[in-house]
Amino acid sequence: MNEQQTLEQKVEQRRRETLEKVSPMYRSTYVKAYEGNSKAAAIRAFCLYCTGDQRNEIRDCTSYACPLRECRPYQEGDAVRHRTVIDLAAVER
Numbered sequence: 001m002n003e004q005q006t007l008e009q010k011v012e013q014r015r016r017e018t019l020e021k022v023s024p025m026y027r028s029t030y031v032k033a034y035e036g037n038s039k040a041a042a043i044r045a046f047c048l049y050c051t052g053d054q055r056n057e058i059r060d061c062t063s064y065a066c067p068l069r070e071c072r073p074y075q076e077g078d079a080v081r082h083r084t085v086i087d088l089a090a091v092e093r
């Protein structure tokens with residue numbers, strides 16, 4: 001990377017490189033996240049980024065301490081999330 005680049009240029013270049021690698025079906029999610037107007041898109045894009053765009057890995061994420069885990073996309077339903085919250089409440093006692 002050119003050391004003469006400004007921070008904005010570095011960000012722009014890194015994002016362009018990332019978008020070239022992202023699956024076309026997820027590109028709009030990344031773009032929406034980069035625009036900065038959607039926290040939901042940012043979370044979705046971050047989980048995609050974290051797993052190399054593997055939806056099943058996001059659904060079955062085993063990073064139990066990740067702060068995004070309860071908000072991650074592609075879960076099977078709220079019942080799973082609800083049970084997890086209840087289990088955590090038991091731990092806190």
Ligand code: SF4
Nearest residue numbers: 047050061063066069
């Ligand atoms: S919830 Fe899981 S998939 Fe999403 S960012 Fe955290 S570790 Fe990665």
